[in-house]
Amino acid sequence: MKTKRLSVTKNLVLTGVGGQGNVMASRALAGMLVDAGYVVTIGETFGMSQRGGSVMSHLRISPDAVRSPQIPRGGADVIVALEPLEALRVLTVYGNPEVSLLSNSRSIDPIGVITGERDYPSEETIRIAFARLTARYWLFDATAVGLDLGNPVLSNVVMLGALAGTGLLPIDRRMFAKEIRKTGSPGKCALNMKAFDAGFSMIK
């Protein structure tokens, strides 16, 4: 599927919980886009946020200029979430009526929920919030796909495949294959491609 070349900056937020492979996904995505000739800025925080905390990458994809590594409030065009609570968190700060959202449905309880001090929003509440705060959204279990393929962390690649499937960004399978060959072993590449394809097929 051929996608139109971007003429303005597109803002994408990739979010999840520390340890879910957020950083790898954002690097892979940025790598693909830099290859395609875009000026990409990624803003990330790691270190303490990794210890079970929320993780966010802001990707600024511009045809021409370097942008701030932080997206302004309400400025996200696309949100890709590896965890639904984090999807909501990002939506409430960077969302706007035109934003598109792809979210994994598998939840990871924060400690406060595990101990019973707080409640995790129900699936219905999440769907309603998604519907109200986005222009359109996709919600599916990417972790299940990853587990089927032998590693739950592959959910991040599943989400990238899904993102490609939506056509929201000018990325495709060929670009991903090229990117993954740069960084992974041959065995890992095959697995990643399977995950990518599975995600791609989630989008109807």
Added chain:
Amino acid sequence: MKRKKSSQSRLKKEVLEQSLCTGCGACVGLCPYQVVYRDRTVQLFDCDLSDGKCRAFCPRTPADGRLLRDGLFDAADATDEIGPVKEFWFTRAKDAGLRARAQHGGTVTALLRLAMSEGWIDAAIVSGRLDGREPEGRLIDRGEEPADYAGSRFWAAPTVAAFHRMPENGAGRVGVVATPCQALALAKIRTAKIDGYQKGGTLSLVIGLFCGWTLALDRFQNLLNQYHLPAQNLTGMDIPAGKNILELRTAGGAVNVPMDEVDECVREACRYCIDSTAEFADLSVGAARFGGNPVEMSGWNQVIVRSEKGKNLVSLARDQGILECREAPRRALAELMSAAAEKKKKALARIIEKSRSPEKLLYLNPDDPAVRKYLNEVLQDKAKPLLKKKGDR
């Protein structure tokens, strides 16, 4: 909606922080939140349950003695001074060898042995050996010899915890040798109606011990240090009749400590205790002391039989020739009651001093007639100096 206060925090406020904890172990062994360490009951973490067994079983949380007595004893046997009395005997074990290993008459050991061999109980819980280690309750079964655990300990062991630690199904019926506070906790356990808690039914027999006080381990340890006496060298302790000393026995001889030095070492909580004869046990055993010649009485126990089961056990022991029983001199019971009543009054006086109110009796129920009687006497005694003043000319 206001959250109910947790049992644990109430236990802390009502008992631990009031220096009322007797170290009986009733709140320990139920869960990971409370432990006993070096004579202290320690709350390790916060539990937010409001219907916890720890507070329900603690002998120093408010409870109605009347309900407990009604559940365990015949009303006709009640006395105000020393609890229910069915029978009162002087006893001693027939076996002289057993008596030699025991504190006085070897009655407790003889009765435990009998209860086990007759199958009334499958195991017994006693306090651990005198070997200088951390005091704790010990579970002994048919294979072990109760005489190994004979001899008085003058410090608290959290014996009730050993009962809690027994597996849910498996140990069968249990007999416990208990101090008065432990016997009260065990009475609460036996009569408890708690959803899902069936264990109280395994408690078949409680043999109570007479008790005046226990020693706070840390202060007692200091005392031993002053006398250059390592705890592991102690073979026994006793207060010889008529003497105002604590006799500490070792392999190499005995050391006599004046009672006022010992008094400094008494555990704070004991000063608020009204029960010197273990009123909630099936039978209670002490050293024979009253109503006769000390020499003649040495080597004998005085026994208060309280429940039907207690009566049957003592009967069986006598019939089988395991226990020698004789009628106690008439004065013995009267003097025992008198001493017990004095202790109640002293304790009540301290309780109302602590609570700053004659209507607030901490863990005791002022509506319990057994308590009310002595409370009134204490209040009258307090008023006496005033009356005297009025009467002065």
Added chain:
Amino acid sequence: MTRLLAPAGSKVLFLGNEAIARGALEAGVSVATAYPGTPSSEVIESLAPAASKRNLYVEWSVNEKVALEVAAAASFAGLRSMAVMKQNGVNVASDFLLHLTASGTRGGLVLVSCEDPGALSSVNEGESRYFAGMLEMPLLEPADFQEAKDMTKWAFELSEAIGNVVMLRSVTRMSHASGNVVCGTLPAKARKAAFEYGGPIMDSQTGPMISTPVVAKHLLRRQKLKAVCALFEKSPFNRYTGPARPDLLLITASACWLYAAEAVHMLGLQKKVGILKLGTTWPLPPRLVSQYLRKARRILIVEEVMAFLEENVKVLAAGNPKLSEDKTFFGKYDGTLPFAGELNPDIVADALVKIFNIRRCGLSSSYQEEARKTAAMLPPREQTFCAGCPHRASFWSIHNAIALDGRGGFVCGDIGCYSMAALTPANGFGTMPTLHSMGSGTGLASGFARLAPFGFKKPVLTVCGDSTFYHAVIPALINARHNRADITFIVLDNQGTAMTGFQPHPGNEMNALRESVPAVDIAAVCRAIGAKVAVCDPFDLSATGSVLTDFLAEKDSLKVLILRQACALSPEKKGKKTFEMKVDESLCLGDACGCNRLCTRIFRCPALVWDRKKKKAAVDEVVCAGCGVCASICPRKAILKSQAASAAASGG
């Protein structure tokens, strides 16, 4: 092949730190040193794999002071060298730095300071720009990724031009952000080291490398700044975009340039606001800055964290009446921008909105209301020790030992992952009430333990990590021993510098270059100091608890307990489980009296989950690291552990 060695002309997506590393390589750096510190660690981490190919010596030094000294030695020997650290690392190195700027340098020496405005990964929001002013060394601040590379390369040339240290300052949003960089050429020839010192005392290129005579060398240091200013006036790193006569002159540097550019763009103020982006921020090039100050009556200075740039601009303006009369300065001093925390495009936009008295087109109020309502119901995601972290087990044992002791003992905390015991009290089970800088826990403990004459009866404990031990704790430990401070010192030895990404330290037998090196044994050092030393596995709760209760009861001595167990994220452990853990639901008491969810409510391992429907605990096998500790704490032995297949196969 590492991306850092990409051929000239390649377009690569680099982290800001990688761009700095590439710049250093292009400058022909020979020696690069550092102590791990977020957000600076990736500079050395990316250089290490390239070291063998570039005749480069890379070292994780024991602390930042030594790192700078090692780099300085290389500089004295004529080699180009670099020392990298986070903001408070500069504080640690500052005593040597003070003397270094006076003695001067030879081979280009660049001090890279990566700072953390907003303390995203720090427990402080320190500022090392002031060191540039105080120690009179040039300060450069890159504002994007290409600049991070180009500026670093030029910094070495500048350092050699003036014979002094050059400071290059980055921030998290630059160091940890990524962007496009076009690579330059890597030099072919490597330099040779040589150190002569027989020349005149005032000649730092041939004479002795000393900071004396002090006043004379101080004046010499100031003299060098003239040359610096001349270079700064012409520097391509200072750029202006905007109208010839802007309504508002916005002066900025570093990542704040990107925020400012974005804010101006968002508000459509390109015709009204002129942005002067400075890359050479100290000393300010007077002619250049004056030239732009003359263009506008209103000036906004945008910087993180404190008002360093603002103060210097105002000092410059105050020196010339034409520059300061009739001018309004906006910035931190007048409250337009905050004195604390990091900035972002929204904060700068809010400032512009206030100055121009305009409205910002935002989201509809109904959307905002929906977002606000949704946000209110979201549970926060707290930081906690990872599943399988030895610290959780260590603090469990420490807490219990303190509770059993009963005298109100407490732990003086230190810097590392275990700092989280102070940041979120539940992580440390409430044991850690103090937290400051590296090594300060032992120093504080050494102080608390001397307060007995003042009626202080609480037992004093302190913890530190293995890396922290070598960094700063040893002197404090000697102090405790020599001054007879009765403390229980616990080393949480997880065999690496974990919080910052598992860099090696002197306790490991491998260094940054993956060479086999001798390890310095912590237990041996403590014994040599005269402490009583024990070593335990923190996963063995009963052994650890036993040693701790004994240590707490023992008076008048220095007691050291080393709790040794590898970090859950360490290379040897990551992805491998020792045990498979499972909850036996038939035994689990759940929230009933007798347990009340000890594992999910108190122990709080993220892999132990409370199933609300079944009212039982469960193990999340995706999160579980298989350490097995939870099996020891369950009062019903309902958590079962069995050897994991991988562990069994490897015989482990």
